[in-house]
Amino acid sequence: MKITLNDRPPAKIAVVSGRLDVNTADEAQKLLMGLLDDGCRALLLDLGNVEYLSSYGLRVLLLLAKRSAVLNGIFALARIPTPIRRMLDVSGLSTCFSIYADPEDAFLPEGLFGKWNKLPEKN
Numbered sequence: 424m425k426i427t428l429n430d431r432p433p434a435k436i437a438v439v440s441g442r443l444d445v446n447t448a449d450e451a452q453k454l455l456m457g458l459l460d461d462g463c464r465a466l467l468l469d470l471g472n473v474e475y476l477s478s479y480g481l482r483v484l485l486l487l488a489k490r491s492a493v494l495n496g497i498f499a500l501a502r503i504p505t506p507i508r509r510m511l512d513v514s515g516l517s518t519c520f521s522i523y524a525d526p527e528d529a530f531l532p533e534g535l536f537g538k539w540n541k542l543p544e545k546n
Contacts, residue, residue, distance in 0.1 A: 426454055434465035434497075434536050436526055440472035443480030452483045456490060464496035465536055469526050471502030481516070488519055499535050501526040 424447035427438040435458060443451055458466060466487065470476075476484075484500070491498035499521040503511070511517040523529045529536045 436467045438469040442475040444477035445479045448479035467499045469501050476507045
């Protein structure tokens with residue numbers, strides 16, 4: 424698993440590649456939760472290069488969404504591969520996330536990040 428971070432004001436985009444599973448979930452959680460805890464209030468995960476998402480990886484996504492909400496931030500997913508999207512839909516968990524086909528769609532005026540004009544103050 425590899426995570427590449429890109430700044431795209433007002434957000435950070437984390438491009439995740441490889442497998443997000445029992446062997447990599449802790450590392451991903453530590454890095455991405457660290458971003459939120461260090462003041463990032465707008466985070467978009469680009470999952471287009473994720474080959475496999477296990478229940479451990481899914482847990483990381485849910486924890487990130489929950490932590491972001493607690494911090495009055497925003498969190499979204501983009502470019503979810505079809506098998507992973509199917510798993511989210513069948514489990515009913517796709518409703519827990521803002522999901523975009525393309526990361527740039529989230530920054531359009533009607534997108535989640537486009538609507539978010541002012542970053543909340545860090546608590």
